[in-house]
Each structure stands twice: as structure tokens, then as C-alpha cells.
Amino acid sequence: DTAVSQTPKYLVTQMGNDKSIKCEQNLGHDTMYWYKQDSKKFLKIMFSYNNKELIINETVPNRFSPKSPDKAHLNLHINSLELGDSAVYFCASSQEEGGNSPLHFGNGTRLTVT
């Protein structure tokens, strides 16, 4: 069983479109995250949720909206996609909040905006 799974693995879309990425974890963790990895492999946190509540919201454009229907799921919706949104997006989860315990990552969604 995949611990943290995200879909789709690849997403190619045009500027201006709206798209969603889904994430599910079966580890029973309370905290989930979205990270963005750019072309230079730099990994930056976007959002952190603990038990369905938003904990961290970094300086991310409000075109990005996370949604957590339950503590096992954290989806990412992106409106009005721009070229600069092209990156690999990783979902992750952890047992404790904020870096006190290891993160478990999904395999990423490579988003390409044309």
C-alpha cells in the first residue's frame, strides 16, 4: 500500500486553466503539507494542515487553495494557471506538526503550464 499517494502524476495544461491535484495518506497522520519543487530542486513549503485546519500558509498566491475534507486528504486547487506555476508539487504527511517528526512524501505531480 502506498503511504502517501497523489494524483495525477503528470499534468499538462494551458495558461488560464483551473486544475486540481489530489492527495491521500493512509498513515493515520494528523498533519499534511503541500510543497513546491522548482527546476533547481529547491523545495519550498506552501501549506500545512493539522487535523483539517490550516496551520501554515506561506506567501503563496491566492490562486492556490488547499482543501482538506478529512485529515487523510489534502487537495490542492489552482486557478488561472500561469507559466511560473510549472513545477513538481509534493504532498507530504507527518505524525507530529511542524517538523518534530519525519515527513512522508508522495511521488509528486509534475505540472507543466504551456
Added chain:
Amino acid sequence: SQQGEEDPQALSIQEGENATMNCSYKTSINNLQWYRQNSGRGLVHLILIRSNEREKHSGRLRVTLDTSKKSSSLLITASRAADTASYFCATHGNKLVFGAGTILRVKS
């Protein structure tokens, strides 16, 4: 900034050799974590070392932490081709922040 910086940016060694990667940071931390990322995959946690610990081992991995120098090192002994990956340190102060990584290539 809190962000860890890995050194070197890239490392190429022969199978069987040891690989050492370093991480430096600027602010006080609660813990420091090392992750591995294979091409096209997510990050995999390797070791977490807390600020009051100096050294931890896991199999062929050895991590040291020197809080006075604000630095950590990851040593992989007897490297294998399968160790080829990017290695990231992540520092936990008030949040977990990742460095830019070291690309390790192990040639067989």
C-alpha cells in the same frame, strides 16, 4: 535565514567509496533531518537528529551534528550504485526548511 545549505552541490564517486555531504545553517534548530530523493520520486526520510544529539547511525549512514558550528554531515559508507540520488538536509526551527540538495552519483 534558517535554510540549510548543502555542500558540495554535486559529488561523483566510485562504488565502494565513502560519500560525505555537509549542511550548514544559520539559526538555532530543534532538529535536523536528512532526506534522499531518487529521480522522479518523492523524498524519503533517512535520519532525524535532535539538537541535543551529536551523532546518529542507520545502517551505512552516519550523521553528525555540531550546533556550535551550525553544521551537519551525512556520511554514506561503502557506497553502491543504488545510492545515486539527491540528498537534502532540512532544518527545524519554527518550521521545517529544506536546503537545495547535493546530487550524488555513484559509478559502478
